[in-house]
Amino acid sequence: MGDNSNTLRNSGITLDSILTPAEGERKTKIVCTIGPASWDKETLVKMIDAGMNVCRLNFSHGDHPTHANTLANIRAAAAERPDRQVAVLLDTKGPEVRTGFLANGDHVMLEKGSKVEITTDYDFKGDETKFACSYKGLCSSVQVGGTILAADGSLTMKVVEIRETSVVVEMLNTGKLSERKNMNLPGVEVDLPTIGEKDENDLVNFGVVHNVDFVAASFVQRASDVHKIRDVLGARGRHIKIISKIENEAGLHNFDEILEASDGIMVARGDLGMEIRSQAVFLAQKWMIRRCNVVGKPVITATQMLESMIQAPRPTRAECTDVANAVLDGSDAVMLSGESAGGSYPLEAVSIMASICREAESAINHPKLYNATRTTVNIIQNGKPLDTPEAVASSAVKTAMDMSAKVIVVLTETGTTARLVAKYRPVVPVLVLTADPEAARQCEGLLRGCRARVMGSMIGTHSILLRAAEISHELGWIQPGEQLVALHGMRDAVSGQSNMIKVLTFEKREDEGDEDEDLKDLVE
Structure with missing residues (x-):
């Protein structure tokens, strides 16, 4: 919210910050396109370890059997890393204008x-x-x-x-x-349906059948395109989140209505850079990201982020700066395309992108960013009170800052509360606990700073919070004597009822004669 200089570290850039690698939990998510260079299980496991959060299946290429085989490998790889929630994104072909065939066939x-x-x-x-x-x-x-x-x-x-x-x-x-x-056709609103026959078939007979987590809708030009996709997905696909790709001038003109109808946005810079002046793509990127940040919906910045790594083991300096600036702009996720789908160095691309994200995040002044977000939200509200879930989420982030808590724990049914917490950009990690595997993948997949775990049940808040403390300790986020902030509802397992904040102190159990470091009840 506002220009980057207002939300960078007030301590400034030091020689130590330049020469010492940034550490800590990476907050920005990484979307990887899966293709021949990466679709075997062994490579996918290594990509998860390197930092991949979302696997993108590009339906502009390939057929259903090929994608089904890739998806089976993705899920087999994810099963080997049960502490990570790996999401799957189906990217539609969308309306395309193509040249024809040639007499010489070449x-x-x-x-x-x-x-x-x-x-x-x-x-x-x-x-x-x-x-x-x-x-x-x-x-x-x-x-x-x-x-x-x-x-x-x-x-x-x-x-x-x-x-x-x-x-x-x-x-x-x-x-x-x-x-x-x-x-x-720059500046032309092409009269083609956003969802054609192939797209409908892909959504219904692959996306819904195989239970994907996200659909990235190509060339969305108006809100009605998003509504059409929801209709196509139907009741069986109602859990699937729709990410609208903005790729032309019409999408920019109608951006606010598209954003309202969508679950998230992809800044698809490839086609956008041919539909508007390429020199203005960076402005469109910042403009769209800011609008997504204000309403708390995830935004992915995509296309040619580490393009040279299709052939080279290291990115150019300009590419590193591009990824870092996308993070500083407010991107929830950054995306690899050909680098991970068909490049020679897919693992290195993921690893380097993850390290760039960490470096950029270390330069953010999170208290200033929180205050800027609150100020912008207050202006938009124009004197009207916030809804209870957002007010509580915002307060939880502020409480964590004020008390130097080490982690925010969110108990959620659908992931909405986690999304609202992520909107206010906490400096500490967010642990999302839910009984819904789909919500867990969607939260960890695209919500900035969120890690998720699937619980057998959301009944019994106290025992769930105990488990949250254990997980946070296992992840190295919290040590004995340190505090966490928990956000949950008064009634167990009820969606949309997150209205309670607790500040809890993590302690360890020291049973006589037992040298193991266990946990005792949290002290409120």
């Missing part, structure tokens, strides 16, 4: 200054003078003087003539065009 060179015709007849086999486009509405969507990009922006074209079933463009640079390459 590629053609398009020369700068040449005139090329783009036809909407997708059966046409193209050459260097004419190629096909999959978007039937091309001719009615573009204007003379408008820009068309192809092949990840490597080809730039200017529209010079619009015909009934084709447009003529002038090539603004020389480049290679292969078959079935993506196309972007």
